[in-house]
Amino acid sequence: xxxxxxxxxxxxxxxxxxxxxxxxxxxxxxxxxxxxxxxxxxxxxxxxxxxxxxxxxxxxxxxxxxxxxxxxxxxxxxxxxxxxxxxxxxxxxxxxxxxxxxxxxxxxxxxxxxxxxxxxxxxxxxxxxxxxxxxxxxxxxxxxxxxxxxxxxxxxxxxxxxxxxxxxxxxxxxxxxxxxxxxxxxxxxxxxxxxxxxxxxxxxxxxxxxxxxx
Amino acid sequence: xxxxxxxxxxxxxxxxxxxxxxxxxxxxxxxxxxxxxxxxxxxxxxxxxxxxxxxxxxxxxxxxxxxxxxxxxxxxxxxxxxxxxxxxxxxxxxxxxxxxxxxxxxxxxxxxxxxxxxx
Numbered sequence: 556x557x558x559x560x561x562x563x564x565x566x567x568x569x570x571x572x573x574x575x576x577x578x579x580x581x582x583x584x585x586x587x588x589x590x591x592x593x594x595x596x597x598x599x600x601x602x603x604x605x606x607x608x609x610x611x612x613x614x615x616x617x618x619x620x621x622x623x624x625x626x627x628x629x630x631x632x633x634x635x636x637x638x639x640x641x642x643x644x645x646x647x648x649x650x651x652x653x654x655x656x657x658x659x660x661x662x663x664x665x666x667x668x669x670x671x672x673x674x675x676x677x678x679x680x681x682x683x684x685x686x687x688x689x690x691x692x693x694x695x696x697x698x699x700x701x702x703x704x705x706x707x708x709x710x711x712x713x714x715x716x717x718x719x720x721x722x723x724x725x726x727x728x729x730x731x732x733x734x735x736x737x738x739x740x741x742x743x744x745x746x747x748x749x750x751x752x753x754x755x756x757x758x759x760x761x762x763x764x765x766x767x768x769x
Numbered sequence: 770x771x772x773x774x775x776x777x778x779x780x781x782x783x784x785x786x787x788x789x790x791x792x793x794x795x796x797x798x799x800x801x802x803x804x805x806x807x808x809x810x811x812x813x814x815x816x817x818x819x820x821x822x823x824x825x826x827x828x829x830x831x832x833x834x835x836x837x838x839x840x841x842x843x844x845x846x847x848x849x850x851x852x853x854x855x856x857x858x859x860x861x862x863x864x865x866x867x868x869x870x871x872x873x874x875x876x877x878x879x880x881x882x883x884x885x886x887x888x
Contacts, residue, residue: 584828587828588824588827588828590851591800591801591824591852591853592801592820592821592824593820594801594802594851594852595801595802595805595820595823595824596820598802599802599805599820618817618819619819619820621819622818622819622820622821622822623819623820623821625821625822626819626821626822626825627821629825630825
């Protein structure tokens with residue numbers, strides 16, 4: 556192995572600072588490329604010192620900092636994106652969203668919530684958004700999972716067929732007598748609810764089209 | 770995107786960083802610093818990659834199987850054994866060829882229309 560010349564003190568300090576800065580990269584990137592990156596920067600420091608002494612090192616830092624900032628940000632964004640995709644690709648996420656939607660709906664019937672119309676509306680909307688999120692997640696899942704999508708949608712439609720009239724009754728009791736069709740809250744509920752059978756239909760169609768194509 | 774490629778054309782056009790790294794590795798196996806020096810030399814210093822850009826590019830190229838890590842050392846006595854060497858894969862060479870061919874076609878068109886830079 557070729558013996559490397561020791562770094563001058565100022566270059567060694569630069570090397571140490573760069574190594575510390577590498578901690579800003581995601582851990583997985585650091586594990587894989589941290590050491591080669593640090594080694595590369597050390598080589599650059601050695602060259603910069605050899606050719607330009609202090610000015611050379613200063614130029615190297617001026618070049619390295621924007622590169623570091625940009626790539627660090629990119630790697631962090633990529634990591635977040637990977638985590639989101641990993642989470643969205645979780646097979647149980649639609650079921651979890653369905654359960655969350657139903658629990659929120661059931662919570663809205665709690666005797667502690669009923670006297671507060673605002674809280675009731677908030678819970679009902681959160682429930683509707685959870686089932687809309689379920690539909691959105693199912694939309695990006697593979698088409699061959701359509702039997703699970705059908706099952707979840709059937710359960711959802713059956714339970715909301717009970718929940719919706721109960722909500723309407725509660726609203727009537729609260730003194731709001733607007734027909735559902737002209738009520739933004741009711742319309743939002745309907746959109747969130749019917750997004751589910753729509754997605755189910757799309758998934759079934761997508762599955763059979765893919766099978767025909769193959 | 771450099772993920773799950775099926776044909777070289779799907780990966781085109783290559784970014785300048787990817788193109789220059791592949792070009793540097795098309796000649797021989799290299800470690801990171803050697804790639805960086807080769808890119809700076811072939812572009813007359815116009816493309817200067819920092820460690821972040823270089824290893825970000827290497828990461829994507831490894832994932833897309835355009836390059837691979839090499840276990841061999843060109844000359845172990847002359848080099849630091851901790852350095853990682855990379856080499857271009859067969860698929861990487863095909864992608865590079867496809868990109869060069871794309872450039873050649875563009876240059877032909879540029880010559881036809883009499884652009885000075887292409888003459």
